[in-house]
Amino acid sequence: MAQQDIYQLRRGWRLQWEAIQGCHVILYPEGMVKLSTTAGAILEQVDGRQSVADIIATLQRRYPGAETLTDDVVQFIEEARSNGWLTVKEVHCG
Amino acid sequence: MVNGNTVNQNRASPTAEAISPPLWLLAELTYRCPLQCAYCSNPLAFTRYQNELDTEAWFSVLRQARAMGSAQLGFSGGEPLIRQDLEALVSEARTLGFYTNLLTSGVGLTAQRVDALAEAGLDHIQISLQAADPELAQALAGSAKAHANKLAMAKAVKAAGYPMVLNVVLHRHNIDQVGDLIALCDELGADAVELANCQYYGWAFLNRQALMPTREQLVRAEAETNRWRETLAARGRDMSLLFVVPDYFEQAPKACMGGWGSIFMTVAPDGAVLPCHSARELPMAFPNVKETSLKDIWYQSDAFNRFRGTQWMPTLCQQCDERDKDHGGCRCQAYLLTGDINATDPVCQHSPQHGLLESLIAENAQSTPEQASLIPRNARQSKQLQTKQLQSQDGSAEPSPRQTPELIYRQ
C-alpha cells in the first residue's frame, strides 16, 4: 500500500452511523461489523477521492493531539482491505 | 428498592436493560411460492396462514423495527417476488436506513425487475440454486423452467452491479455435484457461495430420511470444496466458499440465531413474530404485530423471554461452561428430536439423547437413494398433513416427532 493510493468501499458495502448501537457499522450482504470510534472516523474519510495521505492530513487537522495517527490509519486501511471491505480506486506506483 | 438489580431476581426472564436490540429483521412477506422444495423451512401447515400483512402493515413493521435498532433486513418467503409491493417495501426500508437483502429462488425475476429493485435501493440479491443441471433441479423444485431462469437472472443481477451471493442447499441428492455446482457459480461470477446442507426443520424434517447425506458424502464434498478453494486462490479469483455441515453430524450445538431473542427477529407473512423462522412449529403461542407493538413483543412478551438467559435450562446446561455461548443449542431441534422443548439440543455430545443422531445417521446410510423419495412442499401436501395431524390428535396415538415420516408422495 502506498500513501498515494485511493480507496473506496467495496460495491455493496456501506458505512453507517447506528444511533442505537452508538457506533459506526459496516453493512454488507447479510452481515454487519461494529467499528471502534477510531475505525469509524478513518473509514468515514475513505470516499474514493482522498488518498491515504490525504486521509491522514484530514484527520490530523481534526485530531491535532493524536500521536499514532499515521500508523493507525495505515494499519486500519491495510486490515480493512484484507477483510475485503475496500477496493483500490487508483494505485500509484513508484 | 435497595438496589436496581434485585427487582427482577425472582423472575425467569432477564431485565429489559439486559435485552439487546433486534439487529436483524427477517421479513417473510408471503408463504406463497411457485417452487416445491422438499427441504423448505416454511411450516408444514403454511396454508393455514393466508391472511398476509398488507403494504401499510409492513411499512409499520419496518419503521418500528428500525426505531428499535434493526439494521439488517432480509426479504424472504415463500417467494418474496410474488408480492407486487416488494419495490415499495424495499424503497421504504432503504429510506429508513436498512441494509436490504432479497432472498429469492429467482423465479419471477426479470431483468426489468432487477433494475426496478436496484432503483428502489435494494442492496443485495441472493439467489438459491437447487442443482447444477436442469434435470435434477426440476426433480427437486418441481419446475422445468426455473433452472434456466435462475441462471439468466444470476447474470442479470451481476450485470446490474450487485454483490452476488449464490446459495445452494445441499442434501443427499445433490451433494455429489458439489464440484459442478462450484464451477457453475464461478462461471456466473458469484462473489460468494454458500454450500449449506439443509437442516432438518419444517419440510426438511418431514423429508429428513430422504435428504440426509451419508458421512462419506459429506467428507467427499468437503474435500472437493477445499480443492476448489485452492484452485480459485491459485487463479486469483475472489469467490469465498462457505460449507455448512448438517447439525446432526456435529458434536457441539450452534448458538442458534445467536441466542433466542438476542439479535434476530422474524415477522411471518401473517404478522406473527418469531425468534427464528422455524419456531412456528414449537408448541407455544407467538404474538402478532396486528395486536401488539414490536417493542412490547421483543422486550415484554412471554414468547421472547421464555428462553432468554439461563434459568430455563436443564441442569446439564446450567452447570456447563458453554451455556452463555451456545445457549443450550436450538429449541426447535431439541423439540423435534426429543419432544421436550426444554431439553439440551441432542446435537450436543453431552446430551443423553445424542445417540439418537448417531443411530439416525447409521440407519440412513443403509437405505439406497432410490428409496429416499421426497414429499414436495405444496399446498396440497400441506393440507393433507394437517388432516393427518388432526386425525392422529383425535385418535389415541400421540404423534411422535421422532417417528420417521411416512412417504406419501412419489414422483
Ligand code: SF4
Ligand atoms: S425453499 Fe423452495 S419451496 Fe420453500 S420458499 Fe424457498 S423456493 Fe419456495
Ligand code: SF4
Ligand atoms: S451441555 Fe448444554 S451448554 Fe453445555 S455444550 Fe451441551 S448444549 Fe451447550
